[in-house]
Amino acid sequence: MIVGVLTGCKSQGSTNPAETPIRVCVGSEPKSIDPAINQAVDGSIYIVHAFEGLTKYDKNAKIVPGVAKSWDISDDQLTYTFHLREDAKWSDGKPVTANDFVYAWQRAVNPSTASAYAYQLYYIKNAEAINSQAIDESGNPQKVKFDKDGNPVQDKDGNYVADPNGKYISAKDDGSPIWLDDLGVKATDDHTLVVTLEAPCIYFLDIVGFPALYPVRKDIVEKDPDGWANDPKTYIGNGPYILKSWEHNSKMVFVKNPNYYDAKNIVGAELDFTLMDDTNSILAAFKNGELDLADSYPTNELANLQASGDAKIYDQLGIYYYVFNTKKAPFDNPKVREALTLAVDRDYLVKNVAKGGQKPAGSFVPYGILDADGNTDFREKGGEIINISDTKANIERAKKALAEAGYPDGKGFPTVELKFNTDEAHQKIAEYIQSEWKKNLGINVTLVNEEWSVFINDRNTGNYQVARDGWVADYSDPMTFLDIFTSTSGNNDGKYTNPAYDKIISEAKKTSDAAKRMELLHQAEKTVLDDYAVMPIYYYTDPDLVSKNLKGYVHSPMGYKLFMWASISK
Secondary structure, eight states: HHHHHHHHOOOOOOOTTSSOEEEEEEEOOOOOOOOOTSHHHHHHHHHHHOOOEEEETTTOEEESSSSSEEOOOOTSSEEEEEOOOTTBOOOTSSOOOOHHHHHHHHHOOOOOOTTTTTTTTTTBBHHHHHHTTTTOOTTOOOOEETTTSSSSOOTTSSOOOOOTTEEEEEOOOOTOOOOGGGEEEEEEEEEEEEESSOOOOTTHHTTTTGGGGOOHHHHHHTTTTTTTOOOOOTTEEEEEEEEEEEEEEEEEEEEEEETSSGGGGGSEEEEEEEEEOOOOHHHHHHHHSSSSSESSOOOGGHHHHHHHTTTTEEEEEEEEEEEEETSTTTTSSHHHHHHHHHHOOOOHIIIIEEEEEEESSSSSTTTTOBBBTTSBBBBHOOOOOOOOOOHHHHHHHHHHHHHHTOOGTTTTOOOOOEESSOHHHHHHHHHHHHHHHHHHHOEEEEEEOHHHHHHHHHHHTTTSSSEEEEOOOOOTTTTHHGGGTTTTTTTTTTTOOOOOHHHHHHHHOOOOHHHHHHHHHOOOOHHHHHHTOOEEEEEEEEEEEOTTEEESOETTSOOOOTTTTOOOOO
16 A cells, blocks of 8 residues: 555655655654654654744754744843734735734633643743743642652641642642733734743744644634544644545645745645655655655665765754653662663674664763853763663672562562554664673563554653653753653653752753753753653764755754755756
8 A cells, every 4th residue: 555655656746846846755654743742753744844933943953033023022032022024924825913823822721632742842931930820810830849749738726838849739629710811921003912921931933933832723622622623624724735635544745825925935835744654654755756855764774874974864853762660560669670671782882783873872962052151062961861881880889779679589579561563763773782681680571563653642640661762852951851850741641750950951941041950951861861850862863864855954953954944956
């Protein structure tokens, strides 16, 4: 079936480079392309072509004005006034208004939406309180102290103990109304959006360019909240492309949006996305001239593909890691997590298994993000928190940690179920780690390969013991890698809970002292890795198969593959 689809699209018809479809594969069927619901890089790639935020990325992957043509920032950096373009339109021709952003942001923080990225809006006044259902009629949310098990602390009289760096406690019963109007975003007219923050945020202009903060149409979404983003007829966006058709589990076609305000500068007329994840089929399609770009391939082919000029390795701000379900025994024991983390030779893995130019990881924030002085690399300043340079010593430490956890030489340790999504590279890495844990710790591992949407659902809901995971920066700041471990983050897949960690992140988000802020972020990273909440494996690179005929393609370090300025030359 896949071959039939690919063969059918081999002939591109037009000789005009701008009219020739650009054929791409960035994965299988996306779990969601709803801006508020999507969590994955592949979903974001589709979304950024169909929607646009207040800001956007340019050809140099820099943040520039998007729907907002300009903005004013108050002296205390707590109020942003965005001035929207009068010519910004939805793909059906209706004007984009400030109220579209108000609705979208209120929807994202509404607990009923269950947006994993709701925490990305917590910089906005009352967003966290609303998302935590802590706002009542008085508009006075309460932050209280929580213990290490995630329970609110009460004094001898039964009153909650206030803590400005704690968490919000719900003032509501299930089913009671959410006071969305308390969110710090207001439309003063159709083209003016006023945003009030909880504290200054130096990267807020990056945040408003992130898909979770894109506008959506209330009239469209509320007619079919669960299905509007699955149907091209109702997938109304405001970006440079329109979703023309979607053969689920097969193909998505995007065409240029004539109502986009900057349509004259959008080069490619059509983007054809093939949906599949079999790396051998993807490589065959690429070699047969049926794909112009793909980001998956058999790992043992990379050297030859680089030599032929078909593969290019791009820098990427991201990390590949394994996540432990900290709510399931024995992975609730930090000593067990330490043992599993240390019992792997990462240098061998990246050179002989992954083979994509990756760098072994002993920390979580990758190289490429600057520290407070604007010159020093955050990773270089902090160093690798887990010493991964001496594998022999690490294995001895791993054995000791496992014995301290009550499992000497792995005796009595239950068989581990390791889940990953369908991909040859993930399979090979899992097989290598399976062998390392058996050889070095005496632990048996069962590998479970799942289709992408099933895997994501299992990981999100905690239906796993150990799972493959990965994170690519949403913006160029260490916070994008660290606030995912807060107890309220929708992307905290391991359900890691540490009140001390939450407090550090809260303080880092509040301070306006850049040096102090970075000190706190270094402290936060050390805290989460000292707890071995996750197992860092390597810092990402992004090798793509790129046709020599593809011109103008832009790769962002944040993982976006941008085709707005791309074309096919013959």
